[in-house]
Amino acid sequence: MxxxxxxxxxxxxxxxxxxxxxxxxxxxxxxxxxxxxxxxxxxxxxxxxxxxxxxxxxxxxxxxxxxxxxxxxxxxxxxxxxxxxxxxxxxxxxxxxxxxxxxxxxxxxxxxxxxxxxxxxxxxxxxxxxxxxxxxxxxxxxxxxxxxxxxxxxxxxxxxxxxxxxxxxxxxxxxxxxxxxxxxxxxxxxxxxxxxxxxxxxxxxxxxxxxxxxxxxxxxxxxxxxxxxxxxxxxxxxxxxxxxxxxxxxxxxxxxxxxxxxxxxxxxxxxxxxxxxxxxxxxxxxxxxxxxxxxxxxxxxxxxxxxxxxxxxxxxxxxxIPYNLRVSDEVRIYEKLIRQADTGHVHIAPHALYTAAVFSVLSRLKESQRAGMDLMKKLKLYDGAHVEGYTPEDVAELQREFEGVEGMSGVDPRYVINRISSAIIRKGENSDKACINALDILRSLKDGLDHHPSITPEERERLLSLIALARQEYDDIARREVQKAFIHAYEDSART
Missing domain, CATH: 3.40.50.300 (P-loop containing nucleotide triphosphate hydrolases)
Structure with missing residues (x-):
């Protein structure tokens, strides 16, 4: 005092x-x-x-x-x-x-x-x-x-x-x-x-x-x-x-x-x-x-x-002022909003927010006309990840392809954080220490589409396919994490 x-x-x-x-x-x-x-x-x-x-x-x-x-x-x-x-x-x-x-x-x-x-x-x-x-x-x-x-x-x-x-x-x-x-x-x-x-x-x-x-x-x-x-x-x-x-x-x-x-x-x-x-x-x-x-x-x-x-x-x-198109920055948006809430009793598992961000950013990207370029490759290139066969010049060219259009539509952060909040409450209301993982958030995102009044049936099908893509990305990450944990002498192999 x-x-x-x-x-x-x-x-x-x-x-x-x-x-x-x-x-x-x-x-x-x-x-x-x-x-x-x-x-x-x-x-x-x-x-x-x-x-x-x-x-x-x-x-x-x-x-x-x-x-x-x-x-x-x-x-x-x-x-x-x-x-x-x-x-x-x-x-x-x-x-x-x-x-x-x-x-x-x-x-x-x-x-x-x-x-x-x-x-x-x-x-x-x-x-x-x-x-x-x-x-x-x-x-x-x-x-x-x-x-x-x-x-x-x-x-x-x-x-x-x-x-x-x-x-x-x-x-x-x-x-x-x-x-x-x-x-x-x-x-x-x-x-x-x-x-x-x-x-x-x-x-x-x-x-x-x-x-x-x-x-x-x-x-x-x-x-x-x-x-x-x-x-x-x-x-x-x-x-x-x-x-x-x-x-x-x-x-x-x-x-x-x-x-x-x-x-x-x-x-x-x-x-x-x-x-x-x-x-x-x-x-x-x-x-x-x-x-x-x-x-x-x-x-x-x-x-x-x-x-x-x-x-x-x-x-x-x-x-x-378009939506953000970088997954890492989208995660930072969710982290900022969650920090403002009273969620100390709920643990959010690794990669859960990342998976939600993958879904959000996928919904905002436009399909490129370039051969061999799909949404997931584009998402990773925009986020600064290395994708074999592509250079920073390719990224700049992709950004120019839909300049002024890409990011002006898609899933907004408010919807995603609402669904994350719903998952937190559902898991944490009867427990002093609950854990929310990526699958809980993806399930909540999917359930929310059924109650979203402005989404057309065609748009709903597109978003469901993107949830499936985000789930596949999470499965790949989880598989790699498990392999890292169980491969004998992994650190020695990595250094070699």
Whole structure:
């Protein structure tokens, strides 16, 4: 207990040491020493990712930022960072696009966005990711917006920064009435991005179009103050508390964006291209935020088929997020999900999760047209195993054969982990120490197909044949294990 209390005290001291408050003049000195504090949202997110380290494996960049949560998505993540975030960080035009993650259910889209949001929260607490804002601004505004446009070119050259955007209506009124235009005296504080506190991270999800209000995005009038201020166009009579307001300086997530009513999507046209949006009876409000959305392939196809959506389509960058196609990484996904559960009394036998992963990955692979190439050989090549007669160049050629298609369908990890959970409960409910083997999991996977409402009879037959293939692979592994255990002086033979 004493140790916990000491840690709490140390935590409070660390939090206090991070706090900073000064004037705009003081902030200018900070920017002069470290221009990076004035970086825009896309650059902040890109720098956050690469700060954790980057390595190249088999010609693919692997970012350590993602490695504890996302497995088998190296190519998709490389494309996300190198084709969108990196050029966006360099202020190329791609940053004026909405990032749309498109892929099958349970493919990792939500996990990816959650990682970015959680990473931003942590990064804003480091010296490299420090964020400063005008004190009291409902949008946590970049203090450099205080500089009049006429003076910006000179200051940009002196500090080595780029100043984009204008003061929000509330701050413009505050500077004029409270400080008489003396921007050097305006108070500035360090802020910490937080989804829970609605600082720099916003989330918007669709609900009933008839009841959902556009105020959820852009804020609303505070009717209790109309009598005091006399006008709906007075910034003090308006709550700048919509998700677009609060996500300023960071990331704005649109969950299932394509399910949103059209009136909500209209605001994204101006936000993506011009970096501003309309709220109430005010001029366009500047916003610096990465807009990321996610959807499945069916909804995306319906969206692009609708001619009314052409304006928004041109403002979207689509990054496909397919299912993982590496068995070893699929095993890591199951291990991560099982670790989160209370299954200490259940032992999972060797190769059980591997066998389940073989079935999952087989269901996602496409039959190659190459002579002599079957699904099992392809599965092993994708997983980095040596298959006689094939080279790494053959693997690259196989990946190009169905690029953009392979991995976009098949059995999802959620179904498999549900069936593994069912096997665990069935075996472990009446025992203090139960063991789940590969056959238990395959049997549970097979039983689940009978109760899966979306599987056609043809698809069921295909999946049953893949379960048989996975069983055959397990039998081969078990046979080799037994041979290793019983061959006399096996280790000497192996060394020879």
């Amino acid at each position: 004493n140790t916990l209390l000491q840690q709490l005290e140390a935590y409070r001291n660390r939090e206090e040491s991070l706090r900073w408050e000064g004037t705009f003049a003081d902030y200018l000195e900070i920017v002069a020493r470290n221009p990076r504090v004035a970086q825009h949202a896309h650059a902040r997110i890109y720098n956050m990712i690469v700060s954790r380290g980057v390595e190249e494996v088999n010609g693919v960049r692997r970012y350590r930022f993602f490695e504890q949560e996302l497995f088998g998505l190296d190519r998709a993540l490389e494309r996300l960072v190198e084709e969108y975030l990196h050029p966006a960080a360099r202020r190329l035009d791609v940053r004026k696009r909405i990032l749309l993650l498109m892929g099958p259910v349970s493919g990792g889209k939500s996990t990816l966005v959650a990682l970015l949001k959680r990473g931003l929260e942590e990064y804003s607490r480091t010296p490299e990711g420090a964020v400063y804002a005008i004190r009291g601004c409902p949008m946590h505004e970049e203090p450099l917006h205080l500089v009049p446009r006429e003076l910006r070119p000179m200051l940009e050259k002196e500090l080595g920064v780029v100043i984009e955007g204008d003061l929000c209506p509330r701050c413009r009124l505050m500077v004029r009435e409270e400080y008489g235009g003396r921007i050097e005296e305006v108070p500035v504080v360090r802020v910490f991005l937080s989804e829970a506190d609605r600082v720099g991270i916003g989330t918007f999800s669709p609900s009933d179009p008839k009841s959902q209000d556009i105020a959820d995005l852009t804020g609303s009038i505070d009717f209790s103050t109309i009598g005091e201020y006399g006008s709906e166009s007075d910034p003090r009579a308006y709550r700048f508390d919509g998700e677009l307001n609060k996500a300023n300086r960071g990331i704005m997530e649109f969950q299932e964006m394509l399910k949103l009513d059209e009136k909500f999507l209209w605001h994204l046209l101006s936000l993506s291209q011009e970096g501003n949006f309309k709220a109430g009876r005010f001029a366009l409000i500047s916003a610096d935020e990465l807009v990321v959305a996610h959807t499945n392939e069916t909804e995306y196809r319906a969206f692009i088929a609708n001619k009314k959506n052409e304006a928004l389509q041109s403002r979207i960058i689509v990054i496909p």
